[in-house]
Amino acid sequence: MNVNPITDPTLRVALVTGSTSGIGAAIARKLNHAGYAVVLHSRSSAETGRAMAAEMKQAIYVQADLSSEADRVRLVGEAIAAWGQLDVLVNNAGISKVIPHADLAAATSAVWHELHEVNVVAPFHLVALAESALRDAALRRRAGCVVNISSHAGVRPKGASIPYAVSKAALNHMTRLLALSLGPDIRVNAVAPGLVDTPLTADWTAAQALWRERAPMHRAASPDDIAHAVAMLVASDYLTGEVLLSDGGLNLT
Ligand code: NAD
Numbered sequence: 512m513n514v515n516p517i518t519d520p521t522l523r524v525a526l527v528t529g530s531t532s533g534i535g536a537a538i539a540r541k542l543n544h545a546g547y548a549v550v551l552h553s554r555s556s557a558e559t560g561r562a563m564a565a566e567m568k569q570a571i572y573v574q575a576d577l578s579s580e581a582d583r584v585r586l587v588g589e590a591i592a593a594w595g596q597l598d599v600l601v602n603n604a605g606i607s608k609v610i611p612h613a614d615l616a617a618a619t620s621a622v623w624h625e626l627h628e629v630n631v632v633a634p635f636h637l638v639a640l641a642e643s644a645l646r647d648a649a650l651r652r653r654a655g656c657v658v659n660i661s662s663h664a665g666v667r668p669k670g671a672s673i674p675y676a677v678s679k680a681a682l683n684h685m686t687r688l689l690a691l692s693l694g695p696d697i698r699v700n701a702v703a704p705g706l707v708d709t710p711l712t713a714d715w716t717a718a719q720a721l722w723r724e725r726a727p728m729h730r731a732a733s734p735d736d737i738a739h740a741v742a743m744l745v746a747s748d749y750l751t752g753e754v755l756l757s758d759g760g761l762n763l764t
Contacts, residue, residue, distance in 0.1 A: 520651065524597050525745075526550040526590040528577065528637070529604030531559045533709030534660060537734035538601055541742045543567045547599065550590040554604070569594075577604055577633040578625070587640040597644040598653070599745055602634035602682075603660040607711065610672035623674045630678035634659055635685060638699075646696040653748060655697040658741050659686050663705045663758045679703070683754045690752030698751040700744045705758025706731040721761070728759030 524547065530539040531553040543549045548569035551560050560572035571593050575586035591597050606629045610617045638645075638657055645655025664670025665679025683701055690699040706718045708731050722731045740757045744750055756762060 521546075522548060522594060522596070523599065523653075524548045524550070524590075524594045525599035525601065526552065526587070526597060526641070527601040527603055528552045528586075529554075530601075531556045531563060531572075533711060534704070534707055534734045534737045535601070535603040536563070537738035538603060538741050539563070539570075540567070541735070541738040542599070542601075542745065543570060545742060545746075548594055550593060552586060552590075552604070577637075578628050580636065583633060583636050584640060587637060587644075591641070591644045596647065596651075597641055597655075598648040598651075599656045599658070600637060600641050600645065601658045601660070601741060602637060604633070605630045605660065605679075607671045607675050610674070612673050618672060618674050622672070626674045626678045627681075630675075631681045631685065634682060635689075638689060638693075642693070642697070645693075649696040654695060656745055657686075657689065657693075657697060657699040658744050659683075659699070659701040660737070660741075661686070661701045661703045661754065663703050663756060663762065666703055666754065666756055667762060686754060687752045694751055698748075700750055700752065701754045702737060702740045702744065703754050703756045703758070704732055704737050705756075705761050707737055708733055722759060725764045726759040726761040727763060730759065732757060732759060 525542045527535050527539040529535040530551045539549050551572040554576050557574045564570040564572040573586050573589045575582035648655035659682050661682040662679040664676040665683045670676035686701040706722050
């Protein structure tokens, strides 16, 4: 860790939620390689987070449970306090529940509320908390930038469960609504991955076979593929309100 609180006009700071594993870790590493100071975050695995921060050039780690409003406030506060600014917020943290779509009884109210809180309410609240800092980024010549990690399940009638797919569809719509409300000071985009090889999907053998056999790219995405799409959106100063489907072309079949 090498924290430099002295204002540097070239400094850009990114907060990546859920960034100690899977897609979030790849995004954090990609942005750090691109010169961003990075705020790493996860719900648990604080030791991994601190070790990752120590390996990176300019990085800190903050633990926070995004289902808690107080933790969300603390996370954004600590992220901004680290370097006195925040230029990019990547809402990557998310939870899933595998429930067959026809099993309506298994999709209980508790499941709906849990997924909605972490996948929809938390990303919105984090943007609201970071809004002022992200608007300040525009004063330093580049608009503030939000990238939400949603899912192809929020675009097509697919996915681990109906509550999960609906939460990601809500996140996609929120992306467009916020882009309209927050421009030109803040750009808001989403990446909607198909299947990605992460610990979360390690035993999703049917989905893995589907991507191998049917997707034009004949494979699932790597976390780095998704990080690349995120970095592209972060670097594209004119793009806002886009939901970038990143599924290896499976939606064409
Ligand atoms: P992952 O389980 O490796 O990472 C999820 C991260 O979210 C973890 O770091 C975890 O700490 C964090 N998180 C979950 N609940 C939290 C909470 N209450 N408070 C704070 N942090 C919390 O999974 P992943 O596959 O890397 O998923 C990252 C994102 O990509 C998620 O939003 C997921 O829905 C989305 N996604 C994944 C796939 C895939 O195939 N893996 C496909 C489409 C979309």
